[in-house]
Amino acid sequence: MSEKSISKTVVINIASSVILQGIAFLTTPYFSRALGKEQFGIYSVYNSWVAVLTCIVGLGVTNSLATGKYSFEKDYLNFRSNILILAVGISSVLFLVYLGFIGMVSKMLGFGLGLSSLLYFTAMGRGIISYIQEMMIYEKKPLSNLILSCCVSVSCVALSVVLINIGTYEKSIGRIYGASFPYIVIALIVAIVIIFQNPIMIKKEYCIYGFAVGTPIVFHLLGHSVLSQADRIVMERSGVENAEIGVYSLYCTVITALRTVLNAINTSWCPFYYDDLNHKDWNALEIKCKNYIELFTALTIAFVLAVRELGMIMGNEEYWGRLEMLPMMVLPVYFTFLYQFPVNFEFYNKKTKIIAAGTVGAATIDLVLNYMLIGRYGMTGAIVASIVSYLLLFCFHLYVAGRINSMSFHMRLKEFIPGIIAVVGAIVASRLLLYKPVVRWIIALSIGIIEVIKMFKRRSIF
Numbered sequence: 175m176s177e178k179s180i181s182k183t184v185v186i187n188i189a190s191s192v193i194l195q196g197i198a199f200l201t202t203p204y205f206s207r208a209l210g211k212e213q214f215g216i217y218s219v220y221n222s223w224v225a226v227l228t229c230i231v232g233l234g235v236t237n238s239l240a241t242g243k244y245s246f247e248k249d250y251l252n253f254r255s256n257i258l259i260l261a262v263g264i265s266s267v268l269f270l271v272y273l274g275f276i277g278m279v280s281k282m283l284g285f286g287l288g289l290s291s292l293l294y295f296t297a298m299g300r301g302i303i304s305y306i307q308e309m310m311i312y313e314k315k316p317l318s319n320l321i322l323s324c325c326v327s328v329s330c331v332a333l334s335v336v337l338i339n340i341g342t343y344e345k346s347i348g349r350i351y352g353a354s355f356p357y358i359v360i361a362l363i364v365a366i367v368i369i370f371q372n373p374i375m376i377k378k379e380y381c382i383y384g385f386a387v388g389t390p391i392v393f394h395l396l397g398h399s400v401l402s403q404a405d406r407i408v409m410e411r412s413g414v415e416n417a418e419i420g421v422y423s424l425y426c427t428v429i430t431a432l433r434t435v436l437n438a439i440n441t442s443w444c445p446f447y448y449d450d451l452n453h454k455d456w457n458a459l460e461i462k463c464k465n466y467i468e469l470f471t472a473l474t475i476a477f478v479l480a481v482r483e484l485g486m487i488m489g490n491e492e493y494w495g496r497l498e499m500l501p502m503m504v505l506p507v508y509f510t511f512l513y514q515f516p517v518n519f520e521f522y523n524k525k526t527k528i529i530a531a532g533t534v535g536a537a538t539i540d541l542v543l544n545y546m547l548i549g550r551y552g553m554t555g556a557i558v559a560s561i562v563s564y565l566l567l568f569c570f571h572l573y574v575a576g577r578i579n580s581m582s583f584h585m586r587l588k589e590f591i592p593g594i595i596a597v598v599g600a601i602v603a604s605r606l607l608l609y610k611p612v613v614r615w616i617i618a619l620s621i622g623i624i625e626v627i628k629m630f631k632r633r634s635i636f
Contacts, residue, residue: 185635186316186317186319186320197327197328197330197331198327198330198331198353199427199430199431199434201331202424202427202428202488202489203487203488203489204335205217205334205338205349206420206424206427206488206489206490206493207489207490208338208345209338209345209346209349210345210420211416211417211418211420211421211492211493212415212416212417212420213344213345213346213349213420214346214420214423214424215416215417215418215419215420215423216344216346216416217346217349217350218406218419218420218423218426219406219407219410219419220285220289220293220346220350221353222399222403222406222407223283223293223403223407224293224296224297224300224354225399225402225403226396226399226400226403227293227294227297228297228300228301228304228395228399229392229395229396229398229399230268230297230392230396231261231264231265231268231294231297231298231301232260232261232262232264232265232298232301233261233264233268233385233388233389233392234388234389234390234391234392234395235257235260235261235264235381235384235385235388235389236257236258236261236301236304236305236308236384236388237387237388237389237391237392237395237526238257238383238384238386238387238388239254239257239305239308239309239312240308240312240444240445240448240521241387241521241522241524242254242257242380242383242384242387243312244448244452245383246380246383251372252372252374252377252380253380254309255368255369255371255372255374256374256376256377256380256381256384257305257380257384257388258302258305258306258365258368258369259369259374259376260376260380260381260384261301261302261305262302262365265298265301269294269295269298272294273291276290276291289347289350292350292351292354295354295358296353296354296357296358298358298361299354299357299358299359299360299361299362300357300361302361302362302364302365303322303326303357303360303361303364306322306361306364306365306368307319307322307323307441308441309368310322311441311442311444311445312445314445322360322364325356325360326356326357326360329356329360330352330353330356330357331352332352333351333352333355333356334348334349334351334352334353335352336352337349337351337352338352387524387526388526390526390527390529390530391526391529391530392530393530393531393533393534394526394529394530394532394533394534395533396533396534396537397530397532397533397534397535397536397537398533398537400537400540400541401506401533401536401537401540401560401563401564401567402426404537404540404541404544405422405426405544405548405556405559405560406419406422406423406426408541408544408545408548408556409422409548409556412545412548412549418552418553420493421489421492421493421495421496422553422556424485424488424489424493425485425493425496425499425500425503425553426503427488428481428484428485428488428500429481429500429503429504429507431477431484432473432474432477432504432507433507433510435473436470436507436510436511439466439469439470439635440511440514440518443466443518443636444518446462446636447459447462447518447522448518448522450462451519451522451581456584459584460584461636462636463515463584463585463589464589465632465634465635465636466636467589467590467593468625468628469625469629469635469636470508470511471508471593471596471597472621472622472624472625473622473625474504474507474508474511474597474600475596475597475600475618475621476617476618476619476621476622477504477618478501478504478597478600478601478604479600479603479604479607479614479615479617479618480614480615480618481500481501481504481604482497482498482500482501482604482608482611482614483611483615484500485497485500496553498605498608499553499554499557501600501601501604501605502557502561502601503557503560504597504601505560505561505564505597505598505601506560506561506563506564508593508594508597509561509564509565509567509568510564512568512590512593512594513564513567513568513571513572515575515585515590516568516571516572516574516575516576516583516585517529517571517575519575519578519581519583519584520571520574520575520578522581523578523580523581525574525578528574529571532567532570532571532574533567535566535567535570536563536564536566536567536570537563539562539563539566540559540560540562540563543555543558543559543562543563544556544559547559572587572590603617
């Protein structure tokens with residue numbers, strides 16, 4: 175595949191991921207105002223539990239797709255359908271178990287039986303959509319991915335707006351229904367189409383592979399869910415008012431803009447990264463990794479300088495009380511970016527148990543720090559807990575990747591240090607220029623323009 179074709183594929187896949195999460199982000203100004211702080215907080219807590227449960231349904235067998243494509247290259251179509259059927263079957267069985275504890279779950283979460291049941295199906299739908307998107311990315315079908323993303327995103331927003339405005343129930347309920355039903359319906363339709371396109375019988379070898387490679391990633395994803403959602407859940411459990419959780423949730427949503435871009439770029443990066451690893455093209459890897467670090471570091475610096483005004487756009491005056499904290503909240507996202515280099519390398523080498531162990535360890539540290547700091551320092555404590563946890567996670571994986579015997583890791587700490595210094599410097603600069611938005615935005619736009627010019631000159635994103 176030519177560099178031009180690769181760049182086109184990457185751009186469309188990035189657009190697909192950004193659309194899937196970005197439309198929800200762009201409509202946050204409407205929903206934060208339509209719901210108000212308290213109702214926005216309720217919806218955010220519900221969404222946090224959906225994110226946690228999404229990691230568990232299917233027991234993670236769908237996470238074996240990336241490496242399975244190379245392990246079963248000649249029979250890949252059968253493998254992918256097999257894994258999808260297996261995931262749906264496991265999720266269905268687990269739902270029966272879930273029903274047995276639905277009363278206890280409902281009481282624990284503070285939602286009714288209906289919403290608690292809907293929570294499970296929403297998580298199942300999200301898991302299937304995520305798998306199908308990953309499948310399309312590895313099969314180099316960016317347009318199909320884009321269409322699917324648009325359908326899900328637009329329908330979630332449209333239905334939410336309708337239900338919020340016509341319902342007699344609490345507005346958070348309308349938002350929950352609107353964000354849930356499209357995932358469930360679209361996931362069901364697309365899964366049936368894919369399975370019937372290539373009908374197969376369950377193959378034992380694929381099932382064993384799915385469990386062996388994919389299931390350990392459940393703990394990795396759960397750990398990430400805890401890392402990203404624990405602060406709000408701990409706030410709720412600690413008796414923090416829904417209004418305050420709503421403010422913090424809005425700030426987290428603002429930061430999601432950068433995290434969405436990161437997830438989109440990384441998802442598109444992995445297939446080509448694994449191809450280069452598979453061919454042991456170390457020269458190409460060195461150039462692409464350097465370009466990738468420079469690209470995302472530039473994006474992060476620009477985002478840090480502009481994030482205060484973005485926060486003001488996303489919510490009205492009732493959300494503006496702690497806007498100065500937003501630049502600090504970017505650091506965990508940047509450490510997530512850095513740690514993906516060693517983690518992607520570990521995943522290619524099928525070290526999924528180590529990946530899971532690292533994330534669970536970081537999540538445990540984050541939980542402990544949250545319980546220690548939130549009660550005393552509130553939002554600041556939650557931010558500090560996240561920064562420390564993600565920094566330790568990056569250090570752990572950098573150490574582990576450098577000690578894999580089967581293949582030497584191609585990156586060292588010195589390649590990451592300049593970016594960390596630059597981002598921390600941008601956070602300090604944003605504080606010094608707090609009341610000089612024009613200066614900050616000029617610097618941010620200049621950085622963006624320079625990076626775009628560099629990409630055009632090399633005719634490649636990476």
